[in-house]
Amino acid sequence: MEEIVIYINSKDNSKFKLAKSLLKTKNRNKEKKYLAEGLRTVELAIQYKADIEFIFISQNFAKNDLNKKNISKFDKYADLYILANDLFQSLSTTENTQGVLSVMRMNSLSIDEIKERDLKKILVLDRVQDPGNVGTIVRTADAAGFDLLIFNKGCVDVYNPKVVRSAMGSMFYMDMAFLEDIQIEKLLKEDNMQIVSSSLDTENYYDKINFKEKVALVVGNEANGISEFWKERSDVLVKIPMYGKAESLNVAISSAILMYVINANK
DSSP, X not given: OTTTSEEEOOTTOHHHHHHHHTTSXXXXXXXXXXXXXXXXHHHHHHHTTOOEEEEEEEHHHHHOGGXXXXXXXXXXXXXXXXXXXXXXXXXXXXXXXXXXXXXXXOOOOOHHHHHTSOOSEEEEEEXXXXXXXXXXXXXXXXXXXXXXXXXXXXXXXXXXXXXXXXXXXXXXXXXXXXXXXXXXXHHHHHTTOEEEEEOSSOSOBGGGOOOOSSEEEXXXXXXXXXXXXXXXXXXXXXXXXOOSSOSOOOHXXXXXXXHHHHHHTO
């Protein structure tokens, strides 16, 4: 084992210090890197050929003979280090860590890169704040066949560890961009996208809407819905019928329903 990877047991080690700093949003933004924790998460990062800087495994993970195959696979893909258990635990954001964690490089599209692509289905997140919701939305957008996710300034940090876990590997695969509202609107209008926004302030139910080939679906903040900016600039507002007593659905659930409805109409 020692011949394959380097053992780190000092909190002053530069790689450990970098990983530790990435627990804070400001450092993630500065370094353009983030943490991805969990065996399956790291396996998916490798499967999707994501941009991994290096991988940590805990002492306990390294000592388990059942993990030898995974260790060999990790070592072939990226620099691999065994981290002392107490140091690894200080990086973990889960109650029962699996002992695998990677430092990832962020990868977002610029406006020019977006313009070069033939995009048919775009999801715009307008100030969505809950990490679990955002992670689930990323995963569902992947499953529903959407081409791009755009986050505006008011959204939660997409590289929050909970978002990364909830996305279950889809953020390694999905194209994402981080733009201001004005930039997003200009981009969508220039590409002749039909802007469809989820809102309770409408009588238009999703099954009555004629969705075009190129659609940008806008979903809003958990408490307040979409902003006035998007209400005023949408081609159509749409809502989901409530057959029971509930007034509305969780944003992740409503996003899922609308994404699948839109894709079924392509």
